[in-house]
Amino acid sequence: MDQLSAMHTFRRVVDLGSFSAAASQAGVSHTVLSRQVKNLERALGTQLLTRTTRRLHPTEAGLLFYRHCVLILDQVQAMTLELSEHQLQPTGTLRLSVGSAFGDLELGRWLPDFVEQYPHLHVELNCTDRFVDLLEEEVDVCLRVTDHLPDSSLVARLLTPSPVLLVAAPGYLERQGSPSTPEALSTHPMLGYSRLQQPQRLTLSAADGSRRDVLMPRRLSANSPMALRAAAIGGLGIASFDRFIVDDALRDGRLVPVLRDWHLPGRNLYAVYPHSRYLAPKVRALIDYAQQYYATTRWGCD
Known part of the structure; x- marks a missing residue:
């Protein structure tokens, strides 16, 4: 039995939690990996894994062996890389x-x-x-x-x-008015990122430590930040973005900050x-x- 290969297999199985996932990653069959671990358990004279219907778990001995595998395999990798010109x-x-x-x-x-x-x-x-x-x-x-x-x-x-900041298109603010307080946001439509649980709920803070929780009506939600950026530039409503997403649009005036004195969590x-x-x-x-x-x-x- 190739001890290092078996240790690699055991580590991969524990990391991924199943023979199927480990076999898929290694590009071999489930049977090959299962046989390697069984041979390893036979050679060591102890059970290394417990098997449930959904996931594999290392036994107490298996966890100890796993820790040594990580140390040894990382050292072997470091040695190999350092010796390879x-x-x-x-x-x-x-x-x-x-x-x-x-x-x-x-x-x-x-x-x-x-x-x-x-x-x-x-x-x-x-x-x-x-x-x-x-x-x-x-x-x-x-x-x-x-x-x-x-x-x-x-x-x-x-x-x-x-x-992270609130922004809107100048044309939108000219038509709908620019909110001057956090409470005023409740009358403006929110362009929200649909991967968030509550994209329309905002917490804003001021320099003096004041905090406001605001719930904005939803007008458009999307699972793409770039689609929301396009909607904001198109004047559909107010949106919150990481600065890097709208940096160029802020610099050329397609978007402007909303409520400059209030800040979203970064x-x-x-x-x-x-x-x-x-x-x-x-x-x-x-x-x-x-x-x-x-x-x-x-x-x-x-």
Whole structure:
């Protein structure tokens, strides 16, 4: 029995919670992986996994063995990478996941320069607003603008704050009037992001610590930030956006801020990646580049 191969299999099965998911990721049959784990249990003289109808769970011995597998396999990977001369420069395929609006509006500003710096690196880009399971989908890095961190099995490195603000088209405010207080928002239609549970409910705060909860009537909801941006520019109502989504429209006057003295809770841009004792050169290169780029404030507040 190939001990390292069996350890890889066991770690993958525990990480993904099932033989089927692990087999799909490894590109082999369920039977092959199941046999490897059974041979491993026979060689160690102990049961490593308990099987339920929905998921696999490591036994107490299995959990201990899993921890040693992680340590040993990470050390082997680190040794292999350090001894491979070609890995001194990032090579291979970097699987990068970003939100759809971030991919449309931000990546073009810096990703071409990053790619030019590393000619032996191939970037496989996935733009999606759905939840991405980095381990199951074998994603190396995920860049996400969010107001909450992922679970503890992932590493999240803060890149830059992402201000959130209310905006509308000048033509809309000329027709409907510009609200001067948070309460006045209740008479204006909200263009809401449908992936949020209550997109029409806002919490605003002022510099003196005052807070207001506002419920706006819904006029249009969409699961695409870019569609909502187009609707706002078209004058359909008031909307809240991360600053990077509307930065160019604010600068050229297609959109203007609403209630400048009141602020929505901000969010942050994170680089999220699986935890590992050794960070692959391709992942480190992307994260370091993005962190350096966003060290300079990119999304100001007017």
